[in-house]
Amino acid sequence: MSTAAPDRRTRRHQETIGEILDVAVELMGTEGVAALSLSAVARRLGMQPPSLYQYFPSKMAIYDALFQRGAELFLASQREAVAAATTDDVVELHLIGTTAFARWSMQNQVYSQLLFWRTIPGFEPSPEAFAPAQEALADLRAHLQAGVGASRLHPDAASDEGLAVFTSLTSGVLSQQLANEPDASFESGRFTRLFPLVLEMFYQHYAPTRGRNAG
Structure with a gap:
């Protein structure tokens, strides 16, 4: 019907x-x-x-609607980039998704401030507005789990700790870029150029052999 x-x-x-x-x-x-x-x-x-x-x-209601709209746009940009990829390599796919996150964030800095930093005193997104952001985190965990399944990452990488480490690294690089060179392009940014290195560091830290020689 x-x-x-x-x-x-x-x-x-x-x-x-x-x-x-x-x-x-x-x-x-x-x-x-x-x-x-x-x-x-x-x-x-x-x-x-x-x-x-x-x-x-209220003004908070506008912020809430903008948070949801921004999260939906951000999620769509990442998914579209990964879906259009011509590689099956999990690390390359992860870099493609991370690059899409950073590029979108630089092109949409108002939304980025609202989504990734607490710039509005007293504002908390409603569960409905926050749902797309949770989907983005679920996608990230799935990417990390794919890395585990392909023997490119230790299982700890897909844990809550691994997600926290990865988001801290990527958000930190993006924060530095937007704070110091907000008008630079993704390709020319002094900090955004570091994303491949950051991803490499993450994969080295959570290498499949992690902890085997401990004790």
Whole structure:
């Protein structure tokens, strides 16, 4: 049974929500992520501030919607990059996914600040908004488990510790890049060029022979 197409009012409502979020991202890019003003958003859209509350009851609700949108875009970019890969090598696939993460983050710095750093005092994403980010972590664990299955990684790499180490390394490199050279391209970035080395260090630390000579 086919689902009925949304009526004109519903479509217009959804379009306005998209416009509000687009304007919010634009303003956050110029004024700062934490400096978002609902009044400024309303003015840019040519509406009265109270009208904005028909779509979002608070500024935190806009942040929540943007968190979900950003997480969905980030997840899609990684999956598309991996799906388009022409290699079956788990390490190369992992580098492709990591590169897609970094490239997307540099191209979408407002979303990156919202997703990966606590730039909004008091903001916590709702479970619905956080769900795509959890999917991204599940994808990462699957990549690491594939490395274990291919005898390229020790099982510890796919543990909670391994995920924490990997995300700390990659987020740290990205933080350095955005803090020091936010306008550089991924290819020319002084820190983003280090991603292959960071991945190599991770694979060396969690080599399949890890711990065999201990004791």
